[in-house]
Amino acid sequence: MNGGIGRAGLVGMMLAALVGCGGSSGDSDDSAKAKAKAGAGARTTAAASESSVASASQDRLSSDVLQSRWWTWAASEPEATNPVADEDGRECGRNQPKDVWFLAGTFGTRAERTCTVPGGVPLAFPLVNLVADPADCAEFMSAAEGSAVLDGEEIDAETSRGETISVDGVAGNPVTGTGERFTATGCGLWVQLPPLRSGKHTLEIRGRSQDFSVAVDYALTVESA
Template sequence: MRLPSAELQGRWWTWAASEPDATNPVADTDGSACGRNQPHDVWFLAGTFGGQVKRACEVPSGRPIAAPVVNTFGDPQNCEAFMSSAQGTVLLDGKVVEPETYRGESITVQGAQGNPLTGEEGRFAATGCGLWVQLPPLASGKHSLKIRGRSGDFSTGVDYTLTVAASSA
């Protein structure tokens, strides 16, 4: 299942803005928050607020995965400037995965009180943009996912060790 880009971005930003700093998946330094508030039809992974981390995460069998390589939201001008220098690489089990480019689309984000992305509770409209990957469900076992993104002076990187549970038949 592939989500349309505007839906993917709106849902991801809402997911990322659903937790306060202490349990926020973007602020997570080891993967302990990666399972928080996951939707039933896709498994979201997070980048960082800058810098690099290593995370270990258990992913349910049969769930497609979606993650930003580098992303932002704001107004159309913010996105135009951000995307002018956005670049990134993704390696899944050592193989290159080409990120998709989303230049700027209208999204709706729902934030929880005290979240570090929007800072406030409530629903708002914005323009979302970035480089993204959507992966089909992975085979059971351990997988390595390395994400590196950059735009201007901002850079982010995450080395994920993903463990996909064997499906229960």
């Protein structure tokens, strides 16, 4: 997720102060809803080690569903308790769904977070991502890169060059800045992991596109299923 005017970390370029890049002072409220950047970083390569991952055969969310759900989750809390603005991981469990555990990027800063994750639940997160219009996504993705390293092993990232997604949030959230539901184009570099084995894990997330970059180091404790 991702910085921009203000903070939309996860939103790399938020429009109006959200995550990412906002529009100019002449942008309308509608255009502001359509541009949000977020991030966590992304380059790609090798699969996670078997010692860290329970199974690689878990069902995966489609790109449009993943992005719609992640952005809605990221925009579900005001700044004081928002997982993207979280500095140490204390807010990582906010509003988590039961079938997947989302991790957040930042608003363009570096963070070190400690987070306890329930066992038996897959994880999903962006390396770097954006909500905007098709043209903005094309430009953003032309420079997007990043990496995710789990327990010392680099893991694969998926590239989304642009899908239509729907985002909902609470009023005043720092990611989209609006409590209204809107439809836009979502793009980015994304990682989906099957449930991790119980115990302690490290996860390093890095992402960059143009002048926006994200760096998050997670110390994860996975509970027994």
